[in-house]
Amino acid sequence: MTHTVLIITDDADTAAERVAAELAGRGVPVVTLDTADFPAHVSMTAHIETGRRGWSGVVGTVRGELDLAGVGAIYTRRPTQFRMDERMSSPERAFAYGEARYGFGGVLAALRQSGCLWVNDPMAAMRAEYKPIQLVTAARVGLSVPKTIITNDPQQAHAWAKELGKPFVYKAVGGIWHADEGQVRVIYTKPLDDPDELLDPALARTAQLFQEWVDKAYEVRALVIGAQVLAVRIDSASEQGTIDWRSDYDSLTYERVDLPDEISDRLVELHERLNLVYGAADLICDPQGRYHFLETNQSGEWGWLNQKAGLPVPEALADVLQLGPAWAR
Numbered sequence: 001m002t003h004t005v006l007i008i009t010d011d012a013d014t015a016a017e018r019v020a021a022e023l024a025g026r027g028v029p030v031v032t033l034d035t036a037d038f039p040a041h042v043s044m045t046a047h048i049e050t051g052r053r054g055w056s057g058v059v060g061t062v063r064g065e066l067d068l069a070g071v072g073a074i075y076t077r078r079p080t081q082f083r084m085d086e087r088m089s090s091p092e093r094a095f096a097y098g099e100a101r102y103g104f105g106g107v108l109a110a111l112r113q114s115g116c117l118w119v120n121d122p123m124a125a126m127r128a129e130y131k132p133i134q135l136v137t138a139a140r141v142g143l144s145v146p147k148t149i150i151t152n153d154p155q156q157a158h159a160w161a162k163e164l165g166k167p168f169v170y171k172a173v174g175g176i177w178h179a180d181e182g183q184v185r186v187i188y189t190k191p192l193d194d195p196d197e198l199l200d201p202a203l204a205r206t207a208q209l210f211q212e213w214v215d216k217a218y219e220v221r222a223l224v225i226g227a228q229v230l231a232v233r234i235d236s237a238s239e240q241g242t243i244d245w246r247s248d249y250d251s252l253t254y255e256r257v258d259l260p261d262e263i264s265d266r267l268v269e270l271h272e273r274l275n276l277v278y279g280a281a282d283l284i285c286d287p288q289g290r291y292h293f294l295e296t297n298q299s300g301e302w303g304w305l306n307q308k309a310g311l312p313v314p315e316a317l318a319d320v321l322q323l324g325p326a327w328a329r
Contacts, residue, residue, distance in 0.1 A: 002027065002028055002029060003028075003029075003070060003071065003072025003073065003324045003325065004028075004029040004030070004031060004066065004067070004070045004071050004072065005023055005028055005029070005030045005031075005071075005072070005073045005074070005075065005321045005322075005324070006030075006031050006032075006033060006066065006071050006073070006074045006075070006108075007019065007020055007030060007031070007032045007033070007074075007075045007076075007077060008032075008033050008034075008035060008074065008075070008076040008077065008078075008079050008108075009032065009033075009034065009076075009077035009078040009079075010034050010036070010078050010080050011034055013077055013078055014303065015077070015301075015302065015303035015306070015313075015314075016032065016075070016077045016078075018306070018314040019075065019314045019317050019318060019321070020032060021314070022314045022315055022317075022318040023318050023321060023322065026318065026322060028318075028321070028322050029070075031061065031063060031064070031066045032063065033059070033061055033066070034080055035079050035080050035081070035082060035104075035105075036080040036081060036082065036083050037061070037062065037083075038082055038100060038104050039082070039100060039104075040083060040085070041061075041062055042059065042060065042061050042062075043059070043060040044057065044058070044059045044060070044103075044104050044107065045057045045058055046068060046107045053114055054069070054110070054111065054113060054114030055068055055069075055107050055110055055111065055114070056068055056069045057069075057107075068107070068111065069114075071111055071116055072115070072116055072117065072324030072325050073116065073117040073118075073119065073320075073321040073322075073323075073324035073325075073327075074108065074111065074116060074117070074118050074119070075119045075317065075321055076118070076119065076120065076122070076125075076299075077299075081097075082097055082100040082101070082104075084096045084097055084100075105122075109122050109123075115325040116324070116325065117277070117320070117321070117323070117324045117325060117327055118277070119277040119278050119317070119320060119321065120275075120276050120277055120278055120279075120298050120299075121275060121276075121277075124274060124275035124276055124298075125276070125298045125299070127274070127275075128274045128275075128276055128279070128296070128298045129174075129175075129298070131173055131174075131209070131295060132150065132173075133274070134270075134274070134295055134296055135148060135293075135295075137270055137273050137274060138266075138270055138293045140273075141266045141269045141270050141273065142266050143263075143266050143267070143270065143291075143292075143293040144290060144291065144292045144293060145292070145293055146211045146212045146214050146292055146294070147164060147211065147212040148209065148210070148211045148212075149209070149210050149211075150173065150207055150208065150209045151203075151207070151208060152203065152204050152205070152206060152207055152208060153203075153204065154198055154199050154200060154201060154203045154204060155199070157198040157203060157208065157210060158195050158196070158198045158199050160210065161192075161195035161198055161210065162195045164212055166212060166213065167191060167192065167193040167212075167213040168191075168192055168193075168210050168211060168212050168213055169189050169190060169191050169192060169210065169211050169212075169213055169243075170189070170190040170192060170208065170209070170210055171189050171190075171209050171210075171211060172187045172209070173207055173208075173209045186247075188240075188243070188244040188246065188247045189243055189244040191213060191243055192210075198210070214284045214286055214292050215286050215287055216242065216284050216285070216286065216287075217285050217286060217287045217289070218233050218234060218235050218285050219233075219234045219235075219282065219283065219284055219285070220232065220233055220234065220257065220259070220282070220283040220284075220285060220291070221234060221280055221281070221282055221283075221300075221305060222259060222264075222267055222280070222281045222282075222283060223278075223279075223280055223281075223300075223302055223305070223311065223313060223316075224267050224268060224270075224271045224276075224278065224279045224280075224281060224296070225277070225278055225313070225316040225317055225319075225320060226277060226278075226316070226319070226320045226327065227268055228316050228319075229259060229264040229267055229268065230256075230311045230312070230313060230316060231256070231257050231258065231259045231264075232254050232255065232256055232257065232305050232308075232309045232311065233254065233255045233256075233257045233285075234252055234253075234254060235252065235253045235255075236248060236251045236252055236253075237251045237252075237253070238251035254305065254308040254309045255309065256309040256310060256311060259291070260291075263283075263291050267281055270293075270296070271296070274296075274298075276296075276298050277320060277327075278298065278317070278320075279296040279297065279298050279300065280296065280297045280300020280301070280302060281293065281294075281295070281296040281297075282294040282295055282296070282297075
């Protein structure tokens with residue numbers, strides 16, 4: 001019997017709609033769920049007892065009922081925060097939110113133990129958010145990784161940059177998006193060429209990541225979906241976009257490319273070791289044609305690349321989700 005695919009995202013996610021349409025066209029049942037609707041508009045009743053291999057029960061949504069035992073794959077695209085009843089006090093809402101996370105979220109996460117395929121598994125996704133884990137895993141599978149230091153010691157950072165003897169960059173360890181007193185700040189890659197700048201005592205206030213500058217012929221975003229790699233060459237017409245293409249989307253041009261088999265195979269192995277079914281990996285191709293791994297984003301956006309470069313991402317994701325438990329084995 002065909003299993004059901006659950007897609008967790010918000011109602012405005014047009015990319016997820018394309019995946020759902022592709023699955024529906026293949027006759028695969030699909031339910032889309034916005035977690036922000038729990039508990040006001042989504043209900044859940046789940047059961048477990050001795051002798052049962054997994055949770056059974058029903059999730060009631062505005063689009064109908066979801067049989068938990070029939071879920072064979074979960075694609076988490078844009079999981080949103082639960083919305084708690086505003087009539088509760090602040091401590092009550094905090095408690096209720098935690099119960100929703102560990103209760104509702106916990107039951108869905110536990111479906112993996114019954115063979116359900118997660119894209120991506122929440123625990124693996126959380127672990128993969130740590131850039132040091134990504135970099136060491138990439139190095140171990142044979143990908144080229146720029147020389148990198150993480151430190152809060154200004155003297156050690158200065159000594160590293162002096163020994164490097166070439167331009168380098170600063171990057172935020174935890175990603176580019178950061179909350180700042182009610183606003184969202186974006187911290188893009190910052191180029192540096194003077195080691196003395198690293199003697200600033202403020203560097204000691206937290207962990208800092210510095211990485212050697214790698215000359216670019218162009219950059220690549222490679223979408224790793226199961227054993228398939230879909231890659232796009234990204235060129236920028238501006239100086240800022242060349243430093244960090246995410247800072248100037250208007251300057252970018254895109255072209256679908258095929259990576260060398262050796263690089264594709266290592267990217268697939270990287271994601272297998274990270275227990276990720278999907279990842280959006282960023283690479284630099286230097287003027288000599290060598291590829292250098294920067295990072296992978298387990299929830300990296302692909303919608304605009306699907307449009308700009310004609311990537312068959314919905315089809316590739318549907319291939320994996322349709323297999324569900326069979327792929328997980």
